[in-house]
Amino acid sequence: MLYTVVDLLGVIAFAISGVLVAMEKRLDLFGVGIIALVTSIGGGTLRDLLLGYAPVDWMRHPHIVYVILLTTTLAVLFQSRLKNLRTSLFLFDTIGIGLYTLVGIEKGLDAGLSPVICIALGTITACFGGVLRDILCNEIPVIFRREIYASACIAGGGLYFLFVAAGLSAVYAYVGGIAAVILIRLLAVRFGIGLPNLYRNPAG
Amino acid sequence: MLYTVVDLLGVIAFAISGVLVAMEKRLDLFGVGIIALVTSIGGGTLRDLLLGYAPVDWMRHPHIVYVILLTTTLAVLFQSRLKNLRTSLFLFDTIGIGLYTLVGIEKGLDAGLSPVICIALGTITACFGGVLRDILCNEIPVIFRREIYASACIAGGGLYFLFVAAGLSAVYAYVGGIAAVILIRLLAVRFGIGLPNLYRNPAG
Amino acid sequence: MLYTVVDLLGVIAFAISGVLVAMEKRLDLFGVGIIALVTSIGGGTLRDLLLGYAPVDWMRHPHIVYVILLTTTLAVLFQSRLKNLRTSLFLFDTIGIGLYTLVGIEKGLDAGLSPVICIALGTITACFGGVLRDILCNEIPVIFRREIYASACIAGGGLYFLFVAAGLSAVYAYVGGIAAVILIRLLAVRFGIGLPNLYRNPAG
Numbered sequence: 354m355l356y357t358v359v360d361l362l363g364v365i366a367f368a369i370s371g372v373l374v375a376m377e378k379r380l381d382l383f384g385v386g387i388i389a390l391v392t393s394i395g396g397g398t399l400r401d402l403l404l405g406y407a408p409v410d411w412m413r414h415p416h417i418v419y420v421i422l423l424t425t426t427l428a429v430l431f432q433s434r435l436k437n438l439r440t441s442l443f444l445f446d447t448i449g450i451g452l453y454t455l456v457g458i459e460k461g462l463d464a465g466l467s468p469v470i471c472i473a474l475g476t477i478t479a480c481f482g483g484v485l486r487d488i489l490c491n492e493i494p495v496i497f498r499r500e501i502y503a504s505a506c507i508a509g510g511g512l513y514f515l516f517v518a519a520g521l522s523a524v525y526a527y528v529g530g531i532a533a534v535i536l537i538r539l540l541a542v543r544f545g546i547g548l549p550n551l552y553r554n555p556a557g
Numbered sequence: 558m559l560y561t562v563v564d565l566l567g568v569i570a571f572a573i574s575g576v577l578v579a580m581e582k583r584l585d586l587f588g589v590g591i592i593a594l595v596t597s598i599g600g601g602t603l604r605d606l607l608l609g610y611a612p613v614d615w616m617r618h619p620h621i622v623y624v625i626l627l628t629t630t631l632a633v634l635f636q637s638r639l640k641n642l643r644t645s646l647f648l649f650d651t652i653g654i655g656l657y658t659l660v661g662i663e664k665g666l667d668a669g670l671s672p673v674i675c676i677a678l679g680t681i682t683a684c685f686g687g688v689l690r691d692i693l694c695n696e697i698p699v700i701f702r703r704e705i706y707a708s709a710c711i712a713g714g715g716l717y718f719l720f721v722a723a724g725l726s727a728v729y730a731y732v733g734g735i736a737a738v739i740l741i742r743l744l745a746v747r748f749g750i751g752l753p754n755l756y757r758n759p760a761g
Numbered sequence: 762m763l764y765t766v767v768d769l770l771g772v773i774a775f776a777i778s779g780v781l782v783a784m785e786k787r788l789d790l791f792g793v794g795i796i797a798l799v800t801s802i803g804g805g806t807l808r809d810l811l812l813g814y815a816p817v818d819w820m821r822h823p824h825i826v827y828v829i830l831l832t833t834t835l836a837v838l839f840q841s842r843l844k845n846l847r848t849s850l851f852l853f854d855t856i857g858i859g860l861y862t863l864v865g866i867e868k869g870l871d872a873g874l875s876p877v878i879c880i881a882l883g884t885i886t887a888c889f890g891g892v893l894r895d896i897l898c899n900e901i902p903v904i905f906r907r908e909i910y911a912s913a914c915i916a917g918g919g920l921y922f923l924f925v926a927a928g929l930s931a932v933y934a935y936v937g938g939i940a941a942v943i944l945i946r947l948l949a950v951r952f953g954i955g956l957p958n959l960y961r962n963p964a965g
Contacts, residue, residue, distance in 0.1 A: 405815025407609025611813025
């Protein structure tokens, strides 16, 4: 029950982030809806395709599609109020990537894959909706340039396997992994922590 | 027989639309051929992947690939004459999306999916070749910004399920769905009907 | 054994080409790593998805992922020395596309597909990592505009089937196909041979 509510909050936060990027590009209603859908379910779809699970998740659970389309409609109607939700949206999004990361890891484990591949699947689930959103909007994906985002998924996923190796029960390790992703992202944003700079000269 | 002819006209129209976009970007012969292929078979390929049908359709029916490559060659050779075909190409393309929409819906029904998901699959079949074409050419997909196109597929797909619910036989509903997509698109273009504007300020 | 070494050289060359493009776009460490991974394994992943082989290749052979991540780390650390490796990288890359083309063709034959489709699969295996790299970096794929690259894969793949038709044993035809791709690319670059120009006016 709690799981479903949290999951829906993540879906909604991802959909709204899609609406915001799409409206900045002045797409029409169809375009905005597609970008919202892709942002929400793109990561899970790529994960399912790579694993060979088909029909992919959202095709077997159409209620997710309804939630996203409803969210899109509301976000478009109340677009001027979205700014006030900035903090809530950031929190939902962060919870979303924490949850999605562990969902992806679990699916990888079910398929008998090695930890590194499971962490990759978790990161794909959490982050590639946003990557597809940015590609469709003709931008370099923001998570390739921004501070800690996908890195939080990778680190939290790594901690999950550490928790399991340390003997934690499955449920505690799972919840701990989600919490780790969320905390790492929150702390990174709060204290302005980023990845080490690769470049000697300042950006031209 | 009629079905095959109509299907080929759609494939040809999609391929030529790919050639035109690719040549505007001054791609080389290989690039033009790839864009023509992707435009024609990209939507069906994505649909097959999402459904878990593999090897995907065109791999089992290579004659489609021959038709597209022949079309590309002719379109490149007679590029200066393509302008005169503008109206025919528009018609073929419109017939193509009508047909592809219902082909996608039928494949979704065969897989036991719900109507909303089937309509999504139909729209993907009809429209995502064009989306992939535009992404490969580094453009925001034109169907995210243009008047009625994907919306005609969605509306026509919805009408198909209405026809079935109203008791029409499978064949009539199928043909009626195709006709609905085509008519909606033709009427929208003829009378300049678009989606409602989402934006208060004019585009900057 | 030789096969594995050559395969790894190809993977490394592709990964470094990804690092170079990603660093030109000033992506962060995560972005650079993803682009390196996508460039190296993107083509094989698309091939496996189209064929319905899942979990896809790299998920079952995680050591490839380690090699790519190690390559990325070294390439970032020694970025200033990469220029001196230009010729080696060009050679590795050329060997890589030769090898990948025949790997793709073989997988297509295993799936019972026709020669034209097998050549398409070989070309996808060799070239679509680079296409995905360029799309993620918001560029029109360089192989759609550059001289002979994918065309070498297509021609070499065609020669493979010619060798088989001419009665060569499987191994000789395979090695001959790889050599053909490599030679065609080397000769095309050496003598500045390109595809015929499609455009009457010079590029504006």
